[in-house]
Amino acid sequence: MNLSKSWVITNKDFSIFMKKKRILYTLIILPLIFSILLPLSIRSLTTVTSANDLIALINAFSYFYIILVYIQSTTLASYSILGEKIEQSLEPLLATPTTESELLFGKTLASFIPAVAIIYANSLIFMILIDLFTTNTFGYLFYPNWTMVFILLVVVPLSSIFSIQLNVIISSRVNDVRTANQLGFLMFLPFMGLYIPLVTNSLSLNITNLTIISIIILLIDITLFYISKSTFSRDKILTMWK
Amino acid sequence: MIEAENLTRKFDDLLAVDNLSFHIDEGEVFGFLGPNGAGKTTTIRMLSCLISKTSGEARISGYDTSNESDSLKIRKIIGLLPENVGLYDELSAYKNLDFYGKMYDCSLNKRKENIEHFLKMLGLWDKRDMSAGNFSKGMKQKLAIARALIHDPEILFLDEPTANLDPESSKTVREFILELKNENKTIFINTHNLDEAQRICDKIGIFNKKLMAMGSPEDLERSVWSNKTIIKLKNVTTKILESLDNLSIGNFTSTDTDITIDVNDPEIENPLIVNTIVSAGGKIQYVNKLSPSLEDAYLKIVRGGNE
Numbered sequence A: 001m002n003l004s005k006s007w008v009i010t011n012k013d014f015s016i017f018m019k020k021k022r023i024l025y026t027l028i029i030l031p032l033i034f035s036i037l038l039p040l041s042i043r044s045l046t047t048v049t050s051a052n053d054l055i056a057l058i059n060a061f062s063y064f065y066i067i068l069v070y071i072q073s074t075t076l077a078s079y080s081i082l083g084e085k086i087e088q089s090l091e092p093l094l095a096t097p098t099t100e101s102e103l104l105f106g107k108t109l110a111s112f113i114p115a116v117a118i119i120y121a122n123s124l125i126f127m128i129l130i131d132l133f134t135t136n137t138f139g140y141l142f143y144p145n146w147t148m149v150f151i152l153l154v155v156v157p158l159s160s161i162f163s164i165q166l167n168v169i170i171s172s173r174v175n176d177v178r179t180a181n182q183l184g185f186l187m188f189l190p191f192m193g194l195y196i197p198l199v200t201n202s203l204s205l206n207i208t209n210l211t212i213i214s215i216i217i218l219l220i221d222i223t224l225f226y227i228s229k230s231t232f233s234r235d236k237i238l239t240m241w242k
Numbered sequence B: 001m002i003e004a005e006n007l008t009r010k011f012d013d014l015l016a017v018d019n020l021s022f023h024i025d026e027g028e029v030f031g032f033l034g035p036n037g038a039g040k041t042t043t044i045r046m047l048s049c050l051i052s053k054t055s056g057e058a059r060i061s062g063y064d065t066s067n068e069s070d071s072l073k074i075r076k077i078i079g080l081l082p083e084n085v086g087l088y089d090e091l092s093a094y095k096n097l098d099f100y101g102k103m104y105d106c107s108l109n110k111r112k113e114n115i116e117h118f119l120k121m122l123g124l125w126d127k128r129d130m131s132a133g134n135f136s137k138g139m140k141q142k143l144a145i146a147r148a149l150i151h152d153p154e155i156l157f158l159d160e161p162t163a164n165l166d167p168e169s170s171k172t173v174r175e176f177i178l179e180l181k182n183e184n185k186t187i188f189i190n191t192h193n194l195d196e197a198q199r200i201c202d203k204i205g206i207f208n209k210k211l212m213a214m215g216s217p218e219d220l221e222r223s224v225w226s227n228k229t230i231i232k233l234k235n236v237t238t239k240i241l242e243s244l245d246n247l248s249i250g251n252f253t254s255t256d257t258d259i260t261i262d263v264n265d266p267e268i269e270n271p272l273i274v275n276t277i278v279s280a281g282g283k284i285q286y287v288n289k290l291s292p293s294l295e296d297a298y299l300k301i302v303r304g305g306n307e
Helices: A003-019 A021-045 A051-086 A090-094 A100-138 A146-171 A177-187 A189-193 A195-199 A207-231 A234-239 B040-047 B068-077 B093-103 B108-121 B137-149 B167-182 B194-200 B217-224 B238-246 B266-279 B294-306
Strands: B002-011 B014-024 B029-033 B055-060 B078-081 B155-159 B186-191 B203-208 B210-215 B228-233 B252-254 B258-262 B284-290
Touching: A003 A021, A003 A051, A003 A100, A003 B093, A021 A051, A021 A100, A051 A090, A051 A100, A051 A146, A051 A177, A051 A189, A051 A195, A090 A234, A090 B137, A100 A146, A100 A207, A146 A177, A146 A207, A177 A189, A189 A195, B002 B040, B014 B040, B014 B055, B014 B203, B014 B210, B029 B040, B029 B194, B040 B055, B040 B155, B040 B186, B068 B078, B078 B137, B093 B108, B093 B137, B108 B137, B137 B155, B137 B167, B167 B186, B167 B194, B186 B194, B194 B294, B203 B217, B203 B294, B210 B217, B210 B294, B217 B294, B228 B266, B238 B258, B238 B266, B258 B266, B266 B284
Parallel strands: B029 B186, B029 B203, B078 B155, B155 B186
Antiparallel strands: B002 B014, B002 B055, B203 B210, B228 B258, B228 B284, B252 B258
């Protein structure tokens, strides 16, 4: 596989993303709002909530980054893959001396890199603010901790890959970005649903539970990889993608 | 250069291309004429290794289109203008071409040189920094042609290159194709524009799911009928028609003022016909040779094939 070809595709998609204001807003504004608002809400609770409940709530908020990276990746992947389909630019792209794996890898990177990078940058803001607002209450710096490291280094990338692979499959069936986004979010609903027991402290966000979640997402990623790879073939794109 | 042998493509039960066989030599401009839905785009896609064939064989410059490693080599030596231009609207004309130059492994210098060369040739150099999305349809089509040429391909596949263009843009594109022909590029054009095919193609294939006729535009025109003579009269009388009936010539049809006659040898038959009409009291206003057009040939062949 010629990785430089994939990188050319990734770079081209980056240039297009930079020109689309809606993508930029979703990519920058949305995580920034949450990364500031969530610590602020914690600050307002420090005096009225017990330390244990506060920790559960912060962990629940950190889980939010798994959902957020999925949303970001879905937005980017739907523009990157479905966007090419809608603008009918896939055919000339497929006519170039590039393998399908190089194309798919380039497209995956184009969604994965900015989505994950934005999450890392925003989680840094989140962690700094949380530490700033809770050090007096806890008597120690809450972040960095292994739970967040695990979330950022394992679950966030897996969640992003889940979204991108799913989008390749969805792109073969739908013709507008909104429907693709909705279908993508629908598939992640069970994982979004976990947020409720985390907030109510009926599920704890420890390494064991995160490992279970990661294994489930990994298995889904592997399954989706094989389906998306078979979906992303020249013949199928030009003859079966509706 | 481009060869097909019993090339066939089915989509489930639908037969899109049926046992297509032809050969196109280097430097030839081949026009692939056929109605909408005839399977022309499917053929181009098979030849440019975008979709697989159901059976048969196709070779481009000796490379087998169904062989995976050959297909990468084929894509390097061909340029494709698809039916839908598919440009990146957010990127400038220059960046669109630069991206494709990179995809075709062109060096930085070659990219710069070719982008400038083709944009200047197509009159888009001054608009190089404008987003492709702001281009008119004609400008987009020209830019897509430049994209197909960015890597100096030996062979060009053009799918409806002048479809939906205004006459001026069509003329520019046509003249550009003729310039490419002078550079000895082998060009395969899908079109249903008969005038365009006649003007620029060395060889034409008339196609409707299967190849129904193939030859030079002149050969195809001649295949409709050999010669017809049209005689314009002040008025056509029964006596004139009876006199012509008695003459052992080809079939003829008439209106109130015209008689159209099939002739095998105009040099011998035309004076005889004229004498007969004058003898019958006909007042001839003019005598003309009626030449079959490519349109006549196309309609006869396509309709004949559908019957």
